Amino acid sequence: MTGLLHSQAVLVIGRGSGIARAATLTARDAGAKVIVADRDKHALAAAYLGEPAICTETVDLTDDDSIRALGERLGQVDHVVVTASAPARGRLQQLERSAMRLSFDTEVIGPLLMARHLAPRMNEAGSFVLFSGVAAVKIAVGALGVAITNGAVDVLTRSLALELAPVRVNAISPGVVDTGARDVVADDAEAGYSAERSARNPVRRIGTAGDVADAVLFAMTSTFLTGQTLHIDGGEPLT
Ligand SMILES: NC(=O)c1ccc[n+]([C@@H]2O[C@H](COP(=O)([O-])OP(=O)(O)OC[C@H]3O[C@@H](n4cnc5c(N)ncnc54)[C@H](OP(=O)(O)O)[C@@H]3O)[C@@H](O)[C@H]2O)c1
Incomplete structure (x- = not known):
């Protein structure tokens, strides 16, 4: 994979661990300069101490001014990867308007405004990679808020792919990934969940952050791919 992103600037929105970190290190290993x-x-900054090809920045995806200011500070970027989420977990009776708003604000409206402010600073070979999730295709009680947020990301991806063309826009839809966050269950503390999910998945394991990072790199570098949601879920919706 070395060199696929040689001299390109990749912006990754997300924390210093989990999927965002794996995507960052994979892009760095492919030759990119990465801004997280x-x-x-x-x-x-503490999470990436000693990593010269990785810079850190600040953004709040619920704040339009913050997104605009990030774009102004960065100047030109080649690829933008948005992993941020604020999942609204719970059954219907537990779902408050504020949690639903925050979920959409972070995972749908924030990326939409990122596209608005950053696309004009990208060259035609650039791309966006958004994050959806398996809850949109494997409907489950307790995951309503996550499911409709992810479904909106899938539609946003296809819409932006047309509106921003030829800049490409794709999404990644992970299944259950071992990063500490699970979007498909209401009760994250449920004992044995990972073991049970591993046994049921057709690939007989849950995902790793590396599985997802590989797909992010594929989305960034596949120049004939746009408007797609890549399902990196071990076949979870089939079970
Ligand atoms: N892990 C899974 O099993 C799984 C399954 C399906 C889909 N996904 C999706 O994959 C993506 C990455 O998942 P993950 O588990 O690695 O990460 P995660 O724990 O969901 O991390 C979410 C990130 O979003 C950031 N964030 C929240 N609100 C924000 C805001 N207003 N502005 C900027 N950043 C904000 C958080 O920042 P703070 O650090 O400041 O809180 C955190 O860095 C997410 O979109 C998630 O929904 C994950």
């Missing part, structure tokens, strides 16, 4: 941003720049 989330709400806590100091925590990010």
